[in-house]
Amino acid sequence: MKQTIKKPVLAVGPFHPLQEEMEYFQLTVDGEIVTDIDMRISYNHRGIEKISESLQFDQVPYLVSRVCGICSASHPLAYINAVEEIAGVTAPERAQYIRVIINELERMHSHLLWVGLGGHFIGYDTVFMWAWKYREPVLDLLEAITGNRNNYGNVRVGGCREDIPDELKPKILEELDKLEKKTEMLTKAVLDDPVLHARLKGVGVLSKEDAVKFAVAGPTARGSDIAIDARRDDPYAAYDDLDWKVITQPEGDVFAKAVVRLLEVLEAIKMCREAVKKLPKGPIALEVKEIPAGEGCGRAEAPRGETFHYVRSDGGNRPVRHKIRAPSYVNVPSFRASCIGEHIADVTITLAAVDPCYSCTERVAVVDSHHNIVHDYETLLQMSREKTACIKKEIGAPELKMEDF
């Protein structure tokens, strides 16, 4: 008699419309071990590339800042880099510095958001509370500069829309100093914690070879020892004038990615402080009347990796083609390399480690092919936390307290 063996399937997703991305992961499991992964995306495709063809060149930045709520500075900047390449214009120096300041503030708040959520997934809610508390003043600074906590809408072809007034400079520097101290403490707490070492090291490893094959970008690549960073490799804005370094870690596991992000926050603070101090005087924008025919590639290093925009113009007032590639588009498929062979309890944090967006893990369900839903998101989260608790017990580590920060 022919028998078919049905393998249990673990469904992660598909969507939560309040979050920025929707993804659905179907994990085939053998006991506790993941043996295969399948992904589906585009549950909320908004057709932004098509809409862009119907807008004028100076309207598109406001559209692309809505590609992602977190990366709402890097997408417009990558687009502007492409259009300025076609037009052959360079924005005034002051505008270049303002672009750096806004983009680095964006990186700080995005990475802190990730650290908080990563802590939440493995049962460190103290880290979650504190990281998000530190993030708040960064959003306030962005609001003070651009008028918005997100969707800044501050870049335009040939410059910037809003200036940074001189009165605001001391406030920015003061907040950066405070944030630096807190982030240093947080980084030290993570690097020294034996439980986090035991919980996150060797988990969800993305080897350097796989990272190249899947063409990953940003902290996901830098955590696998690939030193790429669009800010250094293809300099835009004022990154060339500033003193900073690209952070890499060789291991490729979740811990390495966490370390890369935390150290990048510190680099971003340094860079931002230097940019505020060096902010040159002068105009913040120049008039660009026409975009000639041609094509351009613009890149910007978003918090999650390189954002790439390709724009083609036929000399009219609208782009004839505008291609947008967000970093998660190349980072998410790398789960095929990093999740297979892992324990179910490690899946939430491995998926979270590339910072794809958490919509996916909000709706998690384990499906057994003979029964209906067996476990839901809460259960998986519980499994992840229990594993941390077990390690804590084995090591005999004390509970992480608020005072430790």
Add this chain to the structure above:
Amino acid sequence: MKQEELISRLTEIKDKLIDIEQPSDKRIYLPCEAENNFDVCKFLFEDLALRFVIATGLDSDDCFEVLYHFSNDETGHVVTVKALIRDRGNPSIESISPFLPGAEWIEREIRDILGIEFKNHPNMRRLILNDDWPEGVYPLRKNCPQRGEGTIK
């Protein structure tokens, strides 16, 4: 790879290309016929070790174009292979996903939005279109109406 080396190595595949264009300092475009695209991309990825960035599908007036963007991170060059697909009735091109899994998604996406077939693609399911989206309607073709300009038949 340094800039001089990159440009001299690109001339090795000159007979597969229509032209080598360098409109600005850090951007190189390599237009080629669709049938040579596979070899050119393989050369860039495996021999020159360039990083794959993304591909762009494009509906030009008389042909379809698939642009494969590669990055040389040491110098910040973007090398774009511009494959021209002249058969508009039945557009197809050889997939590069067999040696470059990072291109799997974007090739599926281009098939969805432009209707270009990728030969030998390992997993040619729909990526971004809904399951009930009608066959033969490709939203990024120029004859597909923009919002507010009528409906799809």
